[in-house]
Amino acid sequence: MLFFSFFKTLVDQEIRVELKNDIEIKGTLKSIDQFLNLKLDNISTVNDETKYPHLIAIKSLFIRGSTIRYIHLNPMLVDANLLQDASRREALANSGNRIGR
Amino acid sequence: MSALGTFIEKKIKVITTDGRLFVGKLEGYDNNTNLILTSTIERIFDLEEETEQIDLGLYIIRGDSVVCAGIFDEEIENSIQWTKVHGVQLKDTKNPF
Numbered sequence: 532m533l534f535f536s537f538f539k540t541l542v543d544q545e546i547r548v549e550l551k552n553d554i555e556i557k558g559t560l561k562s563i564d565q566f567l568n569l570k571l572d573n574i575s576t577v578n579d580e581t582k583y584p585h586l587i588a589i590k591s592l593f594i595r596g597s598t599i600r601y602i603h604l605n606p607m608l609v610d611a612n613l614l615q616d617a618s619r620r621e622a623l624a625n626s627g628n629r630i631g632r
Numbered sequence: 633m634s635a636l637g638t639f640i641e642k643k644i645k646v647i648t649t650d651g652r653l654f655v656g657k658l659e660g661y662d663n664n665t666n667l668i669l670t671s672t673i674e675r676i677f678d679l680e681e682e683t684e685q686i687d688l689g690l691y692i693i694r695g696d697s698v699v700c701a702g703i704f705d706e707e708i709e710n711s712i713q714w715t716k717v718h719g720v721q722l723k724d725t726k727n728p729f
Contacts, residue, residue, distance in 0.1 A: 551725035552651060552699060562635045568665070570635040574702070584677060584719040585653050588709045589645060589702035593635050595665050598649065598699040598725050 533621045537614060538563040547577065547603040548594060554578055558592065567596035636661045639703050644669075647699040651722035653677075656691060658701075665695030677719035685714065699725060 542560050548569065549555045555578055558571030574592045576583060586592070639658050646654045646667060653676075656669030672691040676684040 550699060551727075552647070552649075552723045553727075554722070556700075564635060568635060581718075582720050583722070584717045585645070585647060585722060586702065587712065587717075588704040590705055591638070592700055592702035593639065594700045595695070595698050597696070 532565070533617055534567065535563065535565050537617075538567065538569075541604070541608060544605070544608055546571075546605075548599055549601040549603065550594070551598050551600045554583065554586075556586070556592065556594070561591070564596075567599065569594045569596070569599070636665070636701065639701065642703050643706065643709075644701050644703050646693060646701045647722065648693065649697045649699055649725040651724050653722070654688070654691065654693065656688075662695070665698045667693045667695070667698060667701065669693065675714060677717065677721070679718050679720060682715045683717055683719075 538560070542562065544560055545557065546560050547555060547557045548571070554576060556571065556574050556576055558574035560569060561572045562570040571592050571594065572590070574586070574589060576586050580587065636658070640660070642658060643655065644658050646656075646669070648654070652674060654669060654672055654674050656672030658667060659670050660668040669691045670689070672688040674686045674688055676686070678684075
Protein backbone atom coordinates (compact mmCIF):
# COMPACT_ATOMS: atom_id res chain seq x y z
CA MET A 532 0.00 0.00 0.00
CA LEU A 533 3.06 2.24 0.22
CA PHE A 534 3.03 3.36 -3.40
CA PHE A 535 -0.71 3.90 -3.28
CA SER A 536 -0.17 6.29 -0.35
CA PHE A 537 2.80 7.85 -2.12
CA PHE A 538 0.83 8.58 -5.28
CA LYS A 539 -2.01 10.00 -3.24
CA THR A 540 0.38 12.75 -2.14
CA LEU A 541 0.91 13.61 -5.83
CA VAL A 542 -2.75 14.34 -6.61
CA ASP A 543 -3.17 17.60 -8.57
CA GLN A 544 0.42 17.44 -9.79
CA GLU A 545 1.44 17.19 -13.44
CA ILE A 546 2.85 13.74 -14.30
CA ARG A 547 3.90 11.92 -17.46
CA VAL A 548 2.86 8.30 -17.92
CA GLU A 549 4.48 5.92 -20.36
CA LEU A 550 2.28 2.96 -21.27
CA LYS A 551 3.32 -0.51 -22.39
CA ASN A 552 2.03 0.28 -25.90
CA ASP A 553 4.69 3.04 -26.09
CA ILE A 554 2.19 5.90 -25.79
CA GLU A 555 3.21 8.71 -23.47
CA ILE A 556 0.59 10.90 -21.83
CA LYS A 557 1.00 14.10 -19.84
CA GLY A 558 -1.70 15.25 -17.48
CA THR A 559 -2.79 16.31 -14.02
CA LEU A 560 -3.18 13.38 -11.62
CA LYS A 561 -6.74 13.42 -10.33
CA SER A 562 -7.16 10.10 -8.62
CA ILE A 563 -5.47 6.82 -7.82
CA ASP A 564 -6.69 3.50 -6.41
CA GLN A 565 -5.14 0.39 -4.89
CA PHE A 566 -4.38 -1.12 -8.32
CA LEU A 567 -2.50 2.07 -9.23
CA ASN A 568 -5.19 2.83 -11.79
CA LEU A 569 -4.86 6.53 -12.55
CA LYS A 570 -7.20 9.28 -13.65
CA LEU A 571 -5.61 12.19 -15.48
CA ASP A 572 -7.21 15.49 -16.46
CA ASN A 573 -6.19 17.91 -19.25
CA ILE A 574 -4.22 15.22 -21.01
CA SER A 575 -1.94 15.62 -23.99
CA THR A 576 0.05 12.97 -25.79
CA VAL A 577 3.81 13.33 -26.01
CA ASN A 578 3.77 11.23 -29.20
CA ASP A 579 3.07 12.81 -32.57
CA GLU A 580 -0.70 13.39 -32.71
CA THR A 581 -0.80 13.12 -36.50
CA LYS A 582 0.45 9.55 -36.18
CA TYR A 583 -1.58 8.71 -33.07
CA PRO A 584 -5.04 10.31 -33.46
CA HIS A 585 -6.60 7.86 -31.01
CA LEU A 586 -6.71 10.16 -28.01
CA ILE A 587 -7.83 13.34 -29.82
CA ALA A 588 -10.56 15.34 -27.98
CA ILE A 589 -10.18 13.36 -24.75
CA LYS A 590 -10.46 15.59 -21.69
CA SER A 591 -10.17 13.15 -18.85
CA LEU A 592 -8.51 9.75 -19.07
CA PHE A 593 -8.67 6.65 -16.88
CA ILE A 594 -5.54 4.48 -17.19
CA ARG A 595 -5.48 0.88 -16.02
CA GLY A 596 -2.53 0.39 -13.65
CA SER A 597 -1.49 -2.91 -15.23
CA THR A 598 -0.69 -1.25 -18.57
CA ILE A 599 1.65 1.39 -17.17
CA ARG A 600 5.36 0.97 -17.88
CA TYR A 601 6.75 4.13 -16.23
CA ILE A 602 5.48 7.17 -14.41
CA HIS A 603 7.79 10.15 -14.88
CA LEU A 604 7.72 12.53 -11.93
CA ASN A 605 9.22 15.89 -11.25
CA PRO A 606 12.18 15.17 -8.90
CA MET A 607 11.14 18.22 -6.86
CA LEU A 608 7.98 16.35 -5.82
CA VAL A 609 9.74 13.26 -4.49
CA ASP A 610 11.91 12.73 -1.45
CA ALA A 611 13.73 9.67 -2.77
CA ASN A 612 15.50 8.93 0.53
CA LEU A 613 12.26 9.00 2.47
CA LEU A 614 10.58 6.73 -0.11
CA GLN A 615 13.50 4.30 -0.02
CA ASP A 616 13.41 4.12 3.78
CA ALA A 617 9.67 3.63 3.79
CA SER A 618 9.78 0.85 1.17
CA ARG A 619 12.55 -0.97 3.12
CA ARG A 620 10.51 -0.70 6.28
CA GLU A 621 7.43 -2.04 4.52
CA ALA A 622 9.40 -4.93 2.99
CA LEU A 623 10.77 -5.76 6.43
CA ALA A 624 7.33 -5.63 8.02
CA ASN A 625 5.91 -7.91 5.29
CA SER A 626 8.67 -10.50 5.67
CA GLY A 627 8.02 -10.47 9.44
CA ASN A 628 4.34 -11.23 8.81
CA ARG A 629 5.21 -14.21 6.67
CA ILE A 630 7.40 -15.77 9.38
CA GLY A 631 4.64 -15.13 11.92
CA ARG A 632 2.15 -17.11 9.84
CA MET B 633 -12.37 2.41 -8.49
CA SER B 634 -14.78 5.29 -8.33
CA ALA B 635 -12.60 6.92 -10.98
CA LEU B 636 -14.79 5.44 -13.71
CA GLY B 637 -17.95 6.55 -11.91
CA THR B 638 -17.68 10.01 -13.43
CA PHE B 639 -17.72 8.45 -16.94
CA ILE B 640 -20.97 6.53 -16.49
CA GLU B 641 -23.64 7.14 -19.15
CA LYS B 642 -21.17 9.24 -21.11
CA LYS B 643 -19.51 8.51 -24.43
CA ILE B 644 -15.99 7.24 -23.93
CA LYS B 645 -13.08 6.02 -26.01
CA VAL B 646 -11.39 2.82 -24.94
CA ILE B 647 -7.99 1.55 -26.08
CA THR B 648 -7.42 -2.18 -25.63
CA THR B 649 -4.22 -4.15 -25.07
CA ASP B 650 -4.24 -5.34 -28.70
CA GLY B 651 -4.15 -1.71 -29.86
CA ARG B 652 -7.78 -1.29 -30.96
CA LEU B 653 -9.95 1.77 -30.35
CA PHE B 654 -13.60 1.57 -29.35
CA VAL B 655 -16.04 4.45 -28.92
CA GLY B 656 -19.28 3.89 -27.04
CA LYS B 657 -21.52 4.88 -24.17
CA LEU B 658 -20.40 3.50 -20.81
CA GLU B 659 -23.34 1.70 -19.20
CA GLY B 660 -21.48 -0.09 -16.46
CA TYR B 661 -18.17 -1.22 -15.04
CA ASP B 662 -16.79 -3.18 -12.11
CA ASN B 663 -13.70 -3.51 -9.95
CA ASN B 664 -11.83 -5.46 -12.62
CA THR B 665 -12.37 -2.65 -15.18
CA ASN B 666 -14.81 -4.84 -17.11
CA LEU B 667 -16.75 -2.34 -19.22
CA ILE B 668 -20.23 -2.42 -20.74
CA LEU B 669 -20.56 -0.18 -23.79
CA THR B 670 -23.60 0.50 -25.96
CA SER B 671 -23.71 1.98 -29.48
CA THR B 672 -20.11 0.93 -29.78
CA ILE B 673 -18.06 1.57 -32.89
CA GLU B 674 -14.55 0.46 -33.65
CA ARG B 675 -12.34 2.91 -35.50
CA ILE B 676 -9.43 1.61 -37.52
CA PHE B 677 -6.84 4.16 -38.58
CA ASP B 678 -4.45 3.71 -41.45
CA LEU B 679 -1.64 5.88 -42.80
CA GLU B 680 -2.99 5.87 -46.39
CA GLU B 681 -6.47 4.35 -46.44
CA GLU B 682 -9.61 6.06 -45.15
CA THR B 683 -10.48 5.40 -41.54
CA GLU B 684 -12.80 2.44 -41.21
CA GLN B 685 -15.71 2.58 -38.77
CA ILE B 686 -17.39 -0.64 -37.72
CA ASP B 687 -20.70 -0.63 -35.85
CA LEU B 688 -20.64 -3.17 -33.05
CA GLY B 689 -23.58 -2.21 -30.82
CA LEU B 690 -23.51 -3.66 -27.31
CA TYR B 691 -20.02 -4.63 -26.26
CA ILE B 692 -18.54 -5.98 -23.06
CA ILE B 693 -14.81 -5.49 -22.76
CA ARG B 694 -12.98 -7.68 -20.29
CA GLY B 695 -11.01 -5.65 -17.77
CA ASP B 696 -7.65 -7.23 -18.37
CA SER B 697 -7.68 -6.07 -21.98
CA VAL B 698 -8.40 -2.42 -21.17
CA VAL B 699 -5.48 0.01 -21.49
CA CYS B 700 -7.26 3.30 -20.95
CA ALA B 701 -10.68 4.92 -21.19
CA GLY B 702 -11.43 8.60 -21.56
CA ILE B 703 -14.34 10.97 -21.87
CA PHE B 704 -14.02 13.37 -24.76
CA ASP B 705 -15.30 16.75 -25.85
CA GLU B 706 -18.24 15.87 -28.13
CA GLU B 707 -18.08 19.20 -29.96
CA ILE B 708 -14.48 18.63 -31.03
CA GLU B 709 -15.23 14.96 -31.73
CA ASN B 710 -18.18 15.74 -34.00
CA SER B 711 -16.32 18.49 -35.84
CA ILE B 712 -13.68 15.99 -36.99
CA GLN B 713 -14.13 14.18 -40.30
CA TRP B 714 -12.82 10.88 -39.06
CA THR B 715 -12.64 9.21 -42.47
CA LYS B 716 -10.00 11.78 -43.45
CA VAL B 717 -7.85 11.24 -40.36
CA HIS B 718 -4.82 9.03 -40.78
CA GLY B 719 -2.80 7.26 -38.15
CA VAL B 720 -0.72 4.24 -37.38
CA GLN B 721 -1.98 1.06 -35.81
CA LEU B 722 -1.27 1.21 -32.07
CA LYS B 723 1.09 -1.38 -30.65
CA ASP B 724 -0.20 -3.97 -28.24
CA THR B 725 1.05 -3.93 -24.66
CA LYS B 726 2.99 -7.16 -24.95
CA ASN B 727 5.81 -5.98 -27.19
CA PRO B 728 9.19 -6.67 -25.59
CA PHE B 729 10.60 -3.34 -26.89
